[in-house]
Amino acid sequence: MAAAGGGDRLTDLPEEILLHILSMLPNSKQVVRTSALSSQWRFLWKSVPASLYFNSEDDLNSDEEENIIAYAVSVNRELHYWRSCEKIKSFRVFPHSYEFIEHDIDLWVHFAVNIGKVEEFTLKFYFFESVDFAYKFPEFAYTNTVLRNLVLGCCRLRPSGNVKWSNLVSLSIGDAGMTEGVMEKILSGCPNLECLELDKVIGIHRLDISSVKLRKLIVTIFDRECGVDDQDYCLEIHAPHIRHLELRGLCCDEIHFQLRDVASLVTAVLSLNVHFVDLEENLEKECRYLQELLHHVANVKNLELGPWCIEYLSILEFKGWPVPPSSWRFLKLNSALEQYDYPGICSFLSSSSGLETLVIDWRHPKQRKLLSKYTNEDERRRRFETHSFNCSLPHLKTFKFINFYGKPSENKCVHPLIKCLCKNATALKKFGIACEFRGRDVFWNYVVRRS
Numbered sequence: 001m002a003a004a005g006g007g008d009r010l011t012d013l014p015e016e017i018l019l020h021i022l023s024m025l026p027n028s029k030q031v032v033r034t035s036a037l038s039s040q041w042r043f044l045w046k047s048v049p050a051s052l053y054f055n056s057e058d059d060l061n062s063d064e065e066e067n068i069i070a071y072a073v074s075v076n077r078e079l080h081y082w083r084s085c086e087k088i089k090s091f092r093v094f095p096h097s098y099e100f101i102e103h104d105i106d107l108w109v110h111f112a113v114n115i116g117k118v119e120e121f122t123l124k125f126y127f128f129e130s131v132d133f134a135y136k137f138p139e140f141a142y143t144n145t146v147l148r149n150l151v152l153g154c155c156r157l158r159p160s161g162n163v164k165w166s167n168l169v170s171l172s173i174g175d176a177g178m179t180e181g182v183m184e185k186i187l188s189g190c191p192n193l194e195c196l197e198l199d200k201v202i203g204i205h206r207l208d209i210s211s212v213k214l215r216k217l218i219v220t221i222f223d224r225e226c227g228v229d230d231q232d233y234c235l236e237i238h239a240p241h242i243r244h245l246e247l248r249g250l251c252c253d254e255i256h257f258q259l260r261d262v263a264s265l266v267t268a269v270l271s272l273n274v275h276f277v278d279l280e281e282n283l284e285k286e287c288r289y290l291q292e293l294l295h296h297v298a299n300v301k302n303l304e305l306g307p308w309c310i311e312y313l314s315i316l317e318f319k320g321w322p323v324p325p326s327s328w329r330f331l332k333l334n335s336a337l338e339q340y341d342y343p344g345i346c347s348f349l350s351s352s353s354g355l356e357t358l359v360i361d362w363r364h365p366k367q368r369k370l371l372s373k374y375t376n377e378d379e380r381r382r383r384f385e386t387h388s389f390n391c392s393l394p395h396l397k398t399f400k401f402i403n404f405y406g407k408p409s410e411n412k413c414v415h416p417l418i419k420c421l422c423k424n425a426t427a428l429k430k431f432g433i434a435c436e437f438r439g440r441d442v443f444w445n446y447v448v449r450r451s
Contacts, residue, residue, distance in 0.1 A: 049089040090120035124153030163189030174199035209239040221249040271306035314344030323351040339412035350391035363403035396425035404435035
């Protein structure tokens with residue numbers, strides 16, 4: 001264009017448009033390379049919000065001192081160049097461990113909270129021996145007014161004074177040991193927090209969330225491999241203003257959740273795997289545990305259940321458990337269904353007369369054949385053949401399978417379930433099955449015809 005006498009029309013664009021174009025490039029290094037285009041572009045990159053990402057994953061097979069130090073030197077060199085950038089939006093760093101480079105990591109945290117003034121900071125370690133020997137998050141980092149999203153993994157949080165993260169909106173803490181006093185300090189120091197994630201955090205027996213702004217809570221519980229020595233560990237959750245709750249992970253023996261006050265819940269995700277050591281002795285206890293959880297989420301509008309919950313629905317149905325009425329409008333079942341899941345699901349749906357959308361995600365295989373251990377084959381077959389689905393679903397309009405594999409017509413649960421839904425869901429016009437067929441994603445729409 002310049003040779004034709006038309007000039008460089010790209011450079012002639014207003015600076016704010018050029019900055020917007022540069023911000024669309026995949027990574028910050030490509031933005032910097034544009035400084036070589038012309039003298040006018042030489043310093044333009046400094047005004048583009050940068051996103052920095054440093055991953056030591058390539059060196060995970062080696063924890064030698066030389067490799068760890070080389071990684072730290074590489075990060076330090078990059079950060080030296082980025083000091084002159086006007087705005088660093090995000091800074092994510094994933095060291096192998098803090099051994100040999102603890103001082104360097106302190107400098108990275110200092111860069112994030114004081115120099116770069118980043119809005120999003122992630123510090124997660126790939127390796128740590130135990131929560132007692134994790135990296136100690138520095139005291140100076142507990143005061144910051146710029147951070148909006150903070151993700152910490154394998155870090156010890158021990159603030160000696162108050163926490164002041166006044167602008168923080170999202171906080172994720174993983175693989176950490178923490179006292180209830182520290183958790184209280186953190187929550188009181190984050191007045192604008194909207195989302196909290198605790199991923200295998202030990203040491204807290206009671207989680208009190210009183211903030212009306214904090215609406216989303218994700219908690220992943222742990223097993224004994226994570227270092228829990230308490231023989232009766234129970235995490236009580238008191239969160240009267242939480243709107244979205246996700247409970248995940250492995251509950252074993254006496255390690256579990258207890259919901260005490262979650263009256264404002266709109267969405268609940270129960271993706272747990274409860275596995276007591278002696279199944280025959282503790283089967284009743286597992287059943288009661290699921291009943292208790294379902295009782296606390298009976299009034300939510302959106303419910304998602306994992307494979308363990310779905311396995312136990314049939315056991316509860318076999319035991320004659322009356323499913324209490326619910327307010328669910330959206331229900332997602334994450335499980336590759338089998339023949340004997342059918343009675344439990346039908347019984348569960350019988351309490352969901354207000355259901356509008358049902359989704360079954362097949363990409364969640366079950367781990368145990370619980371019903372086969374609880375009953376014999378003849379009992380299960382009789383229960384399956386004689387079960388009748390006598391509840392209407394007048395509001396169900398959307399029904400679909402996703403991530404399905406195999407042929408729907410050959411599955412002994414899918415066919416009778418579809419048949420019953422087509423009969424009892426009077427508002428249902430069509431349903432879909434999305435599956436993988438010969439390496440391709442295929443989606444079938446079926447029209448429901450009524451006589």
